[in-house]
Amino acid sequence: MDLQLRNRTAFISGSTAGIGYAVARILVGEGATVILNGRTQEKLGLAVQQLQDEFPKETILGLPADFSKVSEVERLLKKLPDIDILVNNVGIYRAASFFEATDDDWQQQFEINVMSGVRLSRTILPRMMTNNWGRILFISSECATLVPEDLIPYSMTKTALLAVSRGLAQLTKGTGVTVNSVLPGSTLSEGAEQFLENTARKEGKTKDEIASAFFSEVRTSSLLQRFAGLDEVANTIAYLASPLSSATNGAAIKVDGGSMGGIL
Structure with a gap:
């Protein structure tokens, strides 16, 4: 399917690996100019080069920024060209009980996970409104409603x-700009792979056994009963970033394998 993304420019925060990189790869393959982002120039350079090797005729750029540092975000915003597609993907987490989580844990996760998208959107959305076209996507999580006890x-x-996301969407009424959120479920990212490997080594089991136990004992609500592949999540995000998704605005799209339940 042609997603009609040629001559569009996308910026994806936190895109040197995982879902962000998978989305970047699809958008580049569809002909979009893609700006990757990571905390360090070294890792960012490797990700850009990897994509450039795969798609030598496409334009792939990189802008480093640590979203926990406002000064770096401000520098990033000054360097950004006009952006047609903004994917607010960067995020961190720390597993800890409610009683062990410190004020710093709460503040750091809010600063990176929420304020990164707020600051980027505050700069980029007005330009999109002027151009009467744009896509902003916030990458949320099944944890938005499941709320694991160690991830409050x-x-x-x-x-x-x-x-x-919903609030910004309401600002776009009657325009060609849309703002949506995507809620992935348990996805086989680098972090998930590392978790499976570490747990398998610790318990003397295979990765497949650990993965199976996760869904039979922890994420029991999943209908998929397995980790989603990165591309399975990224494909939905890429579609929502395209002109083909023009009738979807202000929505929260589940890519959760059914784990969140309900019919809406």
Whole structure:
């Protein structure tokens, strides 16, 4: 399917690996100019080069920024060209009980997971409105409603993204700009792979056994009963970033394998 993305420019925060990189790869393959982002120039350079090697005729750029540092975000915003597609993907988490999570844990996760998208959107959305076209996507999580007991601060930030996304969408009424959020479920990212490997080594089991136990004992609500692949999530995000999704605005799209339940 042609997503009609040639001559569009996309910026994806936190895109040197995981879902962000998978989205970047699809958008580049569809002919979009893509600006990757990571905290360090070294890792960012490797990601840009990897994509450039795969798509030598396409334009792939990189802008480093640590979203926990406002000064770096301000520098990034000054360097950004006009952006047609903004994917607010950067995020961190720390697993800890509610009683162990410190004020710094709460504040850091809010600063990176929520304020990154707020600051980027505050700069980029007015330009999109002037151009009468644009796509803003907030990458939330199934944890926005499942709220695991050891991820309460993280879940709070992912729920907050739904409110920010819906609120911004309401500002776009009658324009060609849309703002939506995407809620992935358990996805086989680098972090998930590392979790499976570490747990398998610790318990003397295979990765497949650990993955199976996760869905039979922890994420029991999942209908998929397996980790989603990165491309399975990225494909939905890429579609929502395209002109083909013009009738979808102010929505929270689940890519959760059914784990969140309900019919809406």
